Amino acid sequence: MDERTVNEELQLVVFTLATEEYALPITKVQEINRLVPITKLPQTPAFMEGIINLRGRIIPVIDLRKRFSLVLKEHTDDTRIIIVEIQGQTLGVIVDAVTEVIRLQSDSIEPPPQAFAIDSKYIQGVGKLDSRLIILLDIDRIFSKNEEKILQDMND
Template sequence: MEFVKNEELQLVIFRLAAEEYGLPITKVQEINRLTPITKLPQTPVFMEGVINLRGRIIPVIDLRKRFKLAVEQYTDDTRIIVVDFNGQTIGVIVDAVTEVVRLATANVEPAPANSVLDARYIQGVGKMDNRLIILLDVDQIFTNQEEFALTQMNG
């Protein structure tokens, strides 16, 4: 994704393991505390199941598992970020949501080409004070096959 120079991004910042990540606020529908998740059989390992969100059944994924990070117990800070993923609604479990910030596009660098993370879902790295924020492209987090599975779950 190309960033327009001299613009600002509004980002929801969340923590996953020791790193900070950002999602464009335009992709975030809401942020909720962890609620009971109904497990579904024969789903990818990172798929936690589904939740009932005010009468809508939405799939929920654990971003730690998706990124192959060490799995830890959920805490009081654990949140489900409800996002728009290619036109459908999904929940994403993160360790904690920390803040909403404005970041000038001039402070965003392209993702390093030799990144250990699969670079297709990293839009760039934002520099803010002494912090680095990994900017995610939520529409690229899943393979086509995984996206099809999510579509099936979303009805």
């Protein structure tokens, strides 16, 4: 068996939310931007911040702190919007800060423990890098079907 398929190297974009480090596969990330003015929309889920105009494209934006029911805090100069692709939809995700891009061997990733503060369906695994633990998000499973429909309607 080919060893590369057994121990694949993942390239991840690492960001912080509250006191934890999270990561997304770099293949899901289109770009990383500073926080820009966000236009609020009525009657959207609480975690939906609104929409932004990104070079002529209207992009829905969510706040991951709100999505994960974390304590809210003021945005800072480090706050970023990560533009991601989720099931064919382009979306902005607000995070506290983007810290680095890392390479992580797949064998250093373990399944998420069952007792997690956020719903473990959002979590692909927990990566170990030196003495750090990095939570790998499954961005494709972050929304319910109803929420996906709302996002799709915003993109149409």
